[in-house]
Amino acid sequence: MSSEFPIYLPLRPAALPLAQRLAAWIELAGRPVALQLCATLPLTKTSAGVALGDFDNIDAWRQAGGVRLDPLDWPAMAAYLRQHWPLSTPPRTRFGVTPATAPLPGEIWSDGEGLALELAPPEWALLQRAQPLGWQLATAESCTAGGIAARIAALPGSSALLRQGYVVYSNAAKEEMLGVQGATLARHGAVSEAVVEEMLEAALGQAELAVAVSGIAGPGGAVAGKPVGTVCLGWATREQQRICTLHFAGDRWAVQYAAGSVVLGGLLTLLAEKAGV
Template sequence: MTVAELLDRAKALNVMIATAESCTGGMVAAALTDIPGSSAVVDRGFVTYSNAAKQDMLGVRADTLAAHGAVSEEVAREMAEGALAHSQAQLAVSITGIAGPGGSEFKPEGRVCFGLAVTGRPTLTETVEFGAAGRANVRRAARDHALKLLENGLSEVA
């Protein structure tokens, strides 16, 4: 499904979308809003690069960050749920990861955690290991994966 088709489907279902992004820095929101007419279904995008932004804008809890780190499914869950809570959307995707360069033995470059929140449904989370493909490649792959998650989320709404 193309991004335009995703937006058309959201519009047909009367679903608003929000994004909560860290390592992609707004690339998902940009992909959505590149399409004319996207304002009918894109409510807002949160770029929460720092932990403080995740807490202030999305309500991610300090104890979650302390216990699991920013790159975790727990934080991705709270980001997605926070995007729903702080918007008019019924569908939200979140991304937090290590695009590179860098990483560690425990959280390697290319590890990205995602959350998908749909009003009235349990929030889904997952971790994808894109590998040390380089910063730009990891960010693009994470953007594309998030768009696929939004597509899947629309099936949950229908």
Template structure:
């Protein structure tokens, strides 16, 4: 599904979208708003690069960050739910990860966690290991995966 088709699916479903992004720095909301007329279905994008921003703007709990770290499914889930609760959206996607360069033995470069929140449904979270592709390619892959998550949430079941 193209971004234009994704936006049309949201339009037809009467669904507003919000994003909560860390390592992609707004690339998902930029892709959505690149399409003319997207303002009728894109409510807002939160870029929460620091832990403080995740807490202040999205309500991520300090304990979650302390226990699991910023790059975790727990934080991704709280980011997605925070974006949903702090917007007019009925659908929100979140991204937090290690684009590189670097990483650690426990959280390697290319690990990205995603959250997907749909109003009145349990939040879903997942981790994708993109590998050490380089910063730009990890960010692009994360953006594309987040768009695919939004598309899947809007596809008829």
């Protein structure tokens, strides 16, 4: 069996999804991968592996022959992978995995259906598609608590896409900030497609694109018929709307990240359909 190819990432949670994308590609090419968190890179006469981002000894790492990739430069990362880890068919990304068994929560890579995003996360691809249209996004988040808006705000140029976000964790906030009807909450519960539909409609009143999320990220909070990992999601343009309920596996972070990937990927799919891609 081939030895594991190391990918080194800094001690920052934001680096993990990028490292997972890199690892998924290399594993599709047939080499097992080991993700390693570190502040200082291990140096040998011929350093092996990839450093994703900056480290205390990055200059010495490069001098020893190690590869450093910029975690915000997805085209360059894809170019590196195509050169060193070629695939007969570039991977395509689909969203909405139930349960989440994909290399990245909420996404699955395949050689068939889906969008040709390569390494780009959905928020970056959405920014590229929405910017020429002049369209902006409003988010209405419960269980993700602003995480979707934060993923967009982490991108350079994000102000072209992100207009505003609502964090409506409590039922009272859903009613006060978004106008969700108390009767809807009482009849269906906060984790329901009916509530998400009202959240989505309110957000869509502020921008051309909108997403809404309400779910049970865990580890507690399950109720009859709604286990941990149950998330109701919605995404919409002024012309189209999608609402669904998915069940994600994994810990709290995985459920929250999966929800964000699915709604952003859903919007991206709508814009790709609009463009005829």
